[in-house]
Amino acid sequence: MMLPNTVTAKTCPQCGHKGRAVDTQVVKAMLRGSLHAIRPASYHFCQTEQCPVVYFAEDGQQFFVEDELRERVYQKHTQEEDVLICYCFRHTPGSIRDEWRQTGQSSVIETITAGTQAGACACDIRNPQATCCLGNVRQFVQQMQREP
Numbered sequence: 001m002m003l004p005n006t007v008t009a010k011t012c013p014q015c016g017h018k019g020r021a022v023d024t025q026v027v028k029a030m031l032r033g034s035l036h037a038i039r040p041a042s043y044h045f046c047q048t049e050q051c052p053v054v055y056f057a058e059d060g061q062q063f064f065v066e067d068e069l070r071e072r073v074y075q076k077h078t079q080e081e082d083v084l085i086c087y088c089f090r091h092t093p094g095s096i097r098d099e100w101r102q103t104g105q106s107s108v109i110e111t112i113t114a115g116t117q118a119g120a121c122a123c124d125i126r127n128p129q130a131t132c133c134l135g136n137v138r139q140f141v142q143q144m145q146r147e148p
Contacts, residue, residue, distance in 0.1 A: 010044055013060045015051035019044030022130040027055050029125045030069045037064075045129050047075040054128060073128045074136060085140060086112055086133040088121040093140055106141050109134065 012019050022045045028035055041057035054073055056063035066073055077083040081094030089112055096108050112134055115121055123132045 012046040012053050013056055013063055014053040015048045017048045019046045026125055026130040030128055032070050085136055087126040089115055
């Protein structure tokens with residue numbers, strides 16, 4: 001989508017929060033439609049949960065919303081059980097919680113770490129935020145362990 005140039009650089013054109021720079025390859029990998037939509041621009045990731053924008057061009061002239069992507073974005077649905085939290089090994093909050101309920105523990109961090117050490121991850125292009133999911137997974141596991 002295109003917007004008028006009324007936005008400051010590196011802030012989301014919708015919510016105004018600062019976005020984190022992502023490589024254009026991530027945006028290309030995540031887009032569902034034609035890659036003709038990609039412009040020669042620097043893109044940023046908006047992690048604000050209530051904001052529909054996922055990626056935006058630094059100049060504020062273009063943005064992509066979740067409906068235009070191949071995957072739902074965990075940062076936009078942190079309270080949902082079926083959204084991927086680990087895009088390489090396909091873990092969801094629900095699958096992590098199910099293991100916790102059944103066994104009283106979670107092996108997800110160890111499983112992801114082993115997969116990463118084996119060279120089987122591609123977080124830099126499979127994860128919409130373009131970084132490793134372990135930070136999100138650790139935070140989720142800690143939060144889950146504090147629940148009654």
